[in-house]
Amino acid sequence: MQFSGTDDYVATEDLRIAVNAAIRLERPLLVKGEPGTGKTELARQVARGLDLPMLEWSVKSTTKAQQGLYEYDAVSRLRDSQLGDPRVSDVSNYIRKGKLWEAFEAEGRVVLLIDEIDKADIEFPNDLLQELDRMEFFVYETGETVRARQRPIVIITSNNEKELPDAFLRRCFFHYISFPDQETLARIVDVHFPGIKPRLLNAALTQFFEIRETPGLRKRPSTSEVLDWLKLLLAEDLEAEDLSRDPKTALPRLHGALLKNEQDVQLFERLAFMARGRQ
Known part of the structure; x- marks a missing residue:
């Protein structure tokens, strides 16, 4: 086996x-x-x-x-005994596997x-x-x-x-x-979305790993979240060129699929503000 x-x-x-x-x-x-x-x-x-x-x-x-083994419903048995139910004579009737x-x-x-x-x-x-x-x-x-x-x-x-x-x-x-590297993640994506355009996949995964490795992120996006994100990108019929981040917030397109709390959204907004200040 x-x-x-x-x-x-x-x-x-x-x-x-x-x-x-x-x-x-x-x-x-x-x-x-x-x-x-x-x-x-x-x-x-x-x-x-x-x-x-x-x-x-x-x-x-x-x-x-104990619930993984069995549960004995003594309350139901007591109730049935008061009602004269003949099932009470067999205790196995009140055991849930x-x-x-x-x-x-x-x-x-x-x-x-x-x-x-x-x-x-x-x-x-x-x-x-x-x-x-x-x-x-x-x-x-x-x-x-x-x-x-x-x-x-x-x-x-x-x-x-x-x-x-x-x-x-x-x-x-x-x-x-371990979290998959970009090559393994691309293989996983290919299983779920066969035929995805290579340029779109490369741009999306590059951006995904940049987001995932951002210092200070409270919840790093996972495999299931990048699959959700790619599903939305494909539904919107976006190209690799469409994945540019919003210059005001540094947030990716459809970021709600990747970032799941307000602290992480605010982190990218602060990073965008600091980047504009250095220009």
Whole structure:
């Protein structure tokens, strides 16, 4: 089982090596990187490239590890018992399976995405250590042990909002998705917008990287944002010559696709003002 990328996803060599190493080691693949660099999309493309089903567990600040295993609805059972519902005799009627349970009981191998694990409480990763190691867990309400029929390919993403526990990190294969260079980004753009005019692409990416490397920028634009920007440029049927920045503000055309807060917009306005003052 070897992942080599897909027609819709440009996977660099080091990323392909990381995915395949995690599969061979039967370890979760922990993927970090800037928002918008394709961490979540990686799991979807691994599933597509290996022709496997995918399960997605999107983690929020309120998510508990137990929810990935199962949840027992005691309130509904109590209500049904008061109404004389015969279903109360079977406690399994009130157990809702989580994504880990679904992955474990799947007939074949699946890709399980645990997305943005760093959003949850710091104890969340530690609470999953045993289940991810042993590929089994115990259901106290029914007295059964759920074991994985086949070990799923587990891909875990993090935006580095908080540090993950060392015990958890030891059990993962780690990969950091670096921001692509201009050549790799051009390949990514070609996947989404085949046939884009080379001069327009070169001018747009040159300007994009100039903006991205501007000192003092609070939020640097990501891959997903440059794709949005290019989509707008193509929709407006603009040429390379049309990408000149506004001399009064130093802002690029359709800058709302790239700059996502007022502080960064004001930064470019200040830079334009200082440039005019030096003239």
